[in-house]
Amino acid sequence: MMTIQDKVVVMTGASSGIGEAAAKELASKGAKLVLAARREDRLKNLQEEIQTAGGEAIYKVTNVASHKEMEELAEYALRKFGKIDVLVNNAGIMPQAFLAENKVDEWDQMIDINIKGVLYGIAAIVPSMRERKSGHVINLSSVAGHNIYPGGTVYCGTKFAVRAISEGLRQEEAMNGTNIRVTNISPGAVTSELLETTTDPAMKAGLEDFYQVAIDSSSIARAIAFAIEQPADVALNEMIIRPTVQVG
Secondary structure, eight states: OOOOTTOEEEEESTTSHHHHHHHHHHHHTTOEEEEEESOHHHHHHHHHHHHHTTOEEEEEEOOTTOHHHHHHHHHHHHHHHSOOOEEEEOOOOOOOOOGGGOOHHHHHHHIIIIIIHHHHHHHHHHHHHHHHTOEEEEEEOOGGGTOOOTTOHHHHHHHHHHHHHHHHHHHHHHHHTOOEEEEEEEEOSBOSSGGGGOOOHHHHHHHHHHGGGOBOTHHHHHHHHHHHHSOTTOOOOEEEEOOTTOOO
């Protein structure tokens, strides 16, 4: 097994949920965290918590939907630590409603954050990994990237896209011999702030009922750590993680 000690990990969506839990988990194992999100107060608090526990973390306020800001994040990480070992594309939103509601602004937001944000992370960070012939990209998809359901059509579409991007990147990097590993993680119901991004009252009520079975975000954090810890010649490409009692 590889060690996480001293690996430089860029974590988007680090201000809450899976991102926050994963940052703490990886920091406890000796990783150097570069925390990215839009809420500076949350980032600062997380940085302080990690440092108080003996870990190492820096942060940069970043909107993943901005190509420029993602490039600046990569430059910041490289300037501070000289390398990036792992990119965790975790930032995402989940506003859900039936297509007939025509929530076009929400469609645009999901496409910008859930799809473009992943691509911008890859564009900004993977070139430095290719130069070193070493790196690991971990993309957070969703069980919704495997199963389509009424009201989640656009969200499911964005998460199907993340899976396609992950597999395409995996094949391209394997073909080119860059030693870059790619992992796609698809969580089921997990405790986070995702539900707060759904504005449709009926849909939100249904999701809240469904999420009664949600598991803690630390479960996904441990899975992220497990993927990173595999030997360098082993790529754990796909993980689906549901609560034991979740059916769909």
